[in-house]
Amino acid sequence: MKLLQCPINGIRPLSEFTYGGEYRDMPNPDTCSDKEWAAYVHYRNGAPGVKKEWWYHGPSGTWFIAERDTMADKVIRTYIAGQEEAK
Amino acid sequence: MPLGLLKYGLSKEHPAPRFFRDCTQPKKSYDAVIIGGGGHGLAAAYYLAKDYGITNVAVLEKGYIGGGNTGRNTTIVRSNYLTPEGVNFYDASVKMYEDLSEELDLNLFYSTRGHFTLAHTESAMRTMRWRAEVNKHVGVDSRVVGPDEISEACPQLDIQCSGQAPILGALYHAPGSVARHDAVAWGYAKEADRMGVEIFQMTEVTGIDVKSGKVVGVNTSKGYIETNRVLSAVAGFTPRITDMVDIETPIVIHPLQACVSEPMKPWLDTILVSGSLHVYVSQSSRGELVMGSSLDPYEVHSTRSSLDFVEGLTSHIVDMFPFLSNVKVVRQWAGMADLTPDFAPVMGKTPVEGFYLDAGWGTWGFKATPISGKTMAETIARDAAPDLIQPFRLSRFEDYELTGEKGAASVGH
Numbered sequence A: 001m002k003l004l005q006c007p008i009n010g011i012r013p014l015s016e017f018t019y020g021g022e023y024r025d026m027p028n029p030d031t032c033s034d035k036e037w038a039a040y041v042h043y044r045n046g047a048p049g050v051k052k053e054w055w056y057h058g059p060s061g062t063w064f065i066a067e068r069d070t071m072a073d074k075v076i077r078t079y080i081a082g083q084e085e086a087k
Numbered sequence B: 001m002p003l004g005l006l007k008y009g010l011s012k013e014h015p016a017p018r019f020f021r022d023c024t025q026p027k028k029s030y031d032a033v034i035i036g037g038g039g040h041g042l043a044a045a046y047y048l049a050k051d052y053g054i055t056n057v058a059v060l061e062k063g064y065i066g067g068g069n070t071g072r073n074t075t076i077v078r079s080n081y082l083t084p085e086g087v088n089f090y091d092a093s094v095k096m097y098e099d100l101s102e103e104l105d106l107n108l109f110y111s112t113r114g115h116f117t118l119a120h121t122e123s124a125m126r127t128m129r130w131r132a133e134v135n136k137h138v139g140v141d142s143r144v145v146g147p148d149e150i151s152e153a154c155p156q157l158d159i160q161c162s163g164q165a166p167i168l169g170a171l172y173h174a175p176g177s178v179a180r181h182d183a184v185a186w187g188y189a190k191e192a193d194r195m196g197v198e199i200f201q202m203t204e205v206t207g208i209d210v211k212s213g214k215v216v217g218v219n220t221s222k223g224y225i226e227t228n229r230v231l232s233a234v235a236g237f238t239p240r241i242t243d244m245v246d247i248e249t250p251i252v253i254h255p256l257q258a259c260v261s262e263p264m265k266p267w268l269d270t271i272l273v274s275g276s277l278h279v280y281v282s283q284s285s286r287g288e289l290v291m292g293s294s295l296d297p298y299e300v301h302s303t304r305s306s307l308d309f310v311e312g313l314t315s316h317i318v319d320m321f322p323f324l325s326n327v328k329v330v331r332q333w334a335g336m337a338d339l340t341p342d343f344a345p346v347m348g349k350t351p352v353e354g355f356y357l358d359a360g361w362g363t364w365g366f367k368a369t370p371i372s373g374k375t376m377a378e379t380i381a382r383d384a385a386p387d388l389i390q391p392f393r394l395s396r397f398e399d400y401e402l403t404g405e406k407g408a409a410s411v412g413h
Helices: A034-042 B002-010 B039-052 B084-098 B100-104 B122-138 B147-153 B181-194 B235-244 B307-320 B322-326 B366-382 B387-392
Strands: A003-006 A010-013 A017-022 A050-057 A062-069 A074-079 B032-035 B057-060 B115-119 B142-145 B169-173 B198-200 B205-211 B214-220 B223-226 B230-232 B252-261 B271-274 B279-283 B289-295 B329-339 B346-349 B355-359
Touching: A003 A062, A003 A074, B032 B039, B039 B057, B039 B181, B039 B355, B039 B366, B057 B181, B084 B100, B084 B122, B084 B366, B084 B387, B100 B181, B115 B122, B115 B147, B122 B142, B122 B169, B147 B169, B181 B198, B181 B366, B205 B235, B230 B235, B235 B252, B235 B329, B235 B355, B252 B307, B271 B307, B279 B307, B289 B307, B307 B322, B307 B329, B346 B366, B346 B387, B355 B366, B366 B387
Parallel strands: B032 B057, B032 B230, B057 B198, B115 B271, B230 B355
Antiparallel strands: A003 A010, A017 A050, A050 A062, A062 A074, B115 B169, B142 B169, B205 B214, B214 B223, B252 B289, B252 B329, B271 B279, B279 B289, B346 B355
């Protein structure tokens, strides 16, 4: 992967982007157990597959979601968080 | 070994010596199964047989032995870590390495070079002083040195780094060494095999059979094997194995790349590391410069290597050694590093009885090969982890008792 599609700015070189880790749902800190919170803080899904990830386009300050196959390193699609259906 | 060579020299027969038997079909059951035929897995097999007399052991390797991160690292051995727990652990490993050629009856080309971690900023100097004091406290030979002493040890180094990042000082670690990494795997394989351990190459584990929270067997590409004890020592494949037993870990996989230059006459005696320039370099016994850099910035499960890496790394190498600008890079590769959030490994028992983990070796696994083998063998034999590796237990993440080693990673990540 050398190019990445920013949902706002189109295809840009990968060097303009920063990886933000896998998209994860945060448990409610008021109601979850200490163990669940520790798991949220530390544990990750490390196995390969198609994952939803946070990416950041530095020059335009855009955070967005990329669905990427982490084995083949191929991006399937990118979109602004919450605007998945629009694509 | 030398007498053996002499014998072949005087004889017309030259039988190719085998390091280990050519095992093809696993037996129905074993006392222990080790997944992963790298340095760590083979060392664990060796110490299980040697220290505990457990020889009915199978090592399952999906490729060829030493073909994963054991054969992909930059072969540096050191113990100048940041936490007392880490320094104690890696120091035990360095001491084992010093006698390992003798013990395995194989020349590992273990070469003590002295290791400089260069500091280009005042904040880096602060970390060097911190590490030096922790090291001295634990009894490890590390100290902070100034630019003059660095220049004396390595006159070829441009201490101003082309004016871009002048070197203010360094952490000097006298026991820092390099070794031939393949030989470490092959030496352990040879001796483990001699004591009865069976090594199966091209044998992939496809599932782990757990009943009532206990390991009862493993499914492999060569059939089912009954066993009550399984050690996973698979580096970048760890999440795929832990998924088989439903264990959560913090491990994520990023590629770590390295390359070598064309061979040159020996000129670089020491090992040089620069955190700010993201470089570590030493000269191998073949004369090649072995060079590594920081991790790739995002998760990938493959060993592809990239032009970006070579461009970035070599531009910094030329800052340090301008005269290398015409030297060619002849090989580059990547390994899949299994990273933890605190840059310390994950070792010991797990919530599944009989399933042991030797993982989270990220960018720091090769130097720990002997001690991780020894301590994991003890963990398997006694079903209890020794005190030395308690700080690396998997449950530390749930207890918020991390062992923060990021400041001792060779380069800034």
